Amino acid sequence: MNLLFISKYPPIEGGVSAQTYWLAKALGEKGHKVYVVSNCWEVEQRYREQIDIS
Numbered sequence: 001m002n003l004l005f006i007s008k009y010p011p012i013e014g015g016v017s018a019q020t021y022w023l024a025k026a027l028g029e030k031g032h033k034v035y036v037v038s039n040c041w042e043v044e045q046r047y048r049e050q051i052d053i054s
Contacts, residue, residue, distance in 0.1 A: 002033045009038035011048040 005024060008017040017040075024034045040048075 003027060003035065005034070005036045007036065007038060009036050009040045011050075012038070012040050012043050013047055013049050 003024075005020055007020040008014065009020050009024075010017050017038075020036065020038075024036055028034045
């Protein structure tokens with residue numbers, strides 16, 4: 001099944017973005033194709049989590 005979420009998503013801080021992340025991840029692991037549309041890169045820096053990719 002193809003699913004589309006229009007929601008807050010990391011790196012935006014907060015409970016809604018965390019819930020969207022975990023739900024999308026769980027559904028993807030069950031074999032669904034999950035797409036997320038978010039303005040996460042347009043949000044002010046103070047509302048973003050710092051993600052270190054090393």
